[in-house]
Amino acid sequence: MGRRGGSGQGQGGQGQGVQQVKGKRRRRKRVDFETPLESLQNLMEALRSERGGRGALGLLRGTAAWVRVGNKTSFCLGRCCVGRFMPSWDSALQEAVDRIDPLVPTPNEDDEDVHWYRLSLEEAFFLLHCLRCLELRDLGSTQECPALSSRDCWSRFLRLQPTFLKTYVCYQHFRAEGYIVKSGIYYGCTHVLYKSHPTVNHSEYCVLAILQDRDKVADKVDADDVAKEEDFVPYEDLQSLVRVSVNVKKKLVLLYVFCPPAGEGPDQLDVDVLQSVEVDEFVVSRWLPGSAPEG
Numbered sequence: 001m002g003r004r005g006g007s008g009q010g011q012g013g014q015g016q017g018v019q020q021v022k023g024k025r026r027r028r029k030r031v032d033f034e035t036p037l038e039s040l041q042n043l044m045e046a047l048r049s050e051r052g053g054r055g056a057l058g059l060l061r062g063t064a065a066w067v068r069v070g071n072k073t074s075f076c077l078g079r080c081c082v083g084r085f086m087p088s089w090d091s092a093l094q095e096a097v098d099r100i101d102p103l104v105p106t107p108n109e110d111d112e113d114v115h116w117y118r119l120s121l122e123e124a125f126f127l128l129h130c131l132r133c134l135e136l137r138d139l140g141s142t143q144e145c146p147a148l149s150s151r152d153c154w155s156r157f158l159r160l161q162p163t164f165l166k167t168y169v170c171y172q173h174f175r176a177e178g179y180i181v182k183s184g185i186y187y188g189c190t191h192v193l194y195k196s197h198p199t200v201n202h203s204e205y206c207v208l209a210i211l212q213d214r215d216k217v218a219d220k221v222d223a224d225d226v227a228k229e230e231d232f233v234p235y236e237d238l239q240s241l242v243r244v245s246v247n248v249k250k251k252l253v254l255l256y257v258f259c260p261p262a263g264e265g266p267d268q269l270d271v272d273v274l275q276s277v278e279v280d281e282f283v284v285s286r287w288l289p290g291s292a293p294e295g
Helices: 036-048 071-080 091-100 121-130 150-160 164-176 214-223 235-247 271-275
Strands: 018-021 024-027 056-061 064-069 084-086 115-120 134-138 180-183 191-194 205-213 251-259 278-284
Touching: 036 071, 056 091, 056 121, 064 071, 064 091, 064 121, 064 134, 071 084, 071 115, 115 121, 121 134, 121 150, 121 164, 150 164, 150 271, 164 180, 164 191, 164 205, 164 251, 164 271, 205 235, 235 251, 235 278
Parallel strands: 056 134, 205 251
Antiparallel strands: 018 024, 056 064, 064 115, 084 115, 180 191, 191 205, 251 278
């Protein structure tokens, strides 16, 4: 992608905000965690070591992917804040894994060395396409369908989630920038960004991803036309987001995603479009009357 200008809680997971030290409890400090990029490196190595070095196996069901991992990978998923730890078992998922990979011993329901995680579509595609450490299959056709390629997953995810193009570009962009990226649904935005692990640091940014047709924007600039209202965020929504961001002590970032013409629709774009997508960031701040200069 180019650039234009300007939470799992398993054993060893992210939900444990304290540690036991000689019988006493102490808060975790920032020095207890690696940087987000270092955590991603450790996660990639752990996922690739699953199933005897054949990589982790994920099952696509609905609008999420489910993956079964061991203790080490569970710890790394928690450090990276990737996926959500699922404390209960699902017999359908376990039976599907047994059919796909009968060489892997079937664990008991009380086995503490095996954990299930639920990944969002953005997280699953990032692990499969960028880190290349996840093998993904469709739960509905596990007996005969081979592992899904990046191209297959891209087309499926666009059909499952119409906004997948902009949400994934936003996720990949800020992960590459060294942030921990979490869903921003609680704040009415696309994602929230952390500079370090959420147990030791609050998120600093709310991000709203806005998809733009690159050619249409260029035509408007060249022709000096008035932009259509649907191409931009309504000012009422923008004002609401700014107020929410200020109240929770975060900065609002507008991430414009410029992509080639989508033809009949965004779901017609191929995965190769990621090579030509460009992004532009704008930090929006709230204007206060007291901050106006005198004179």
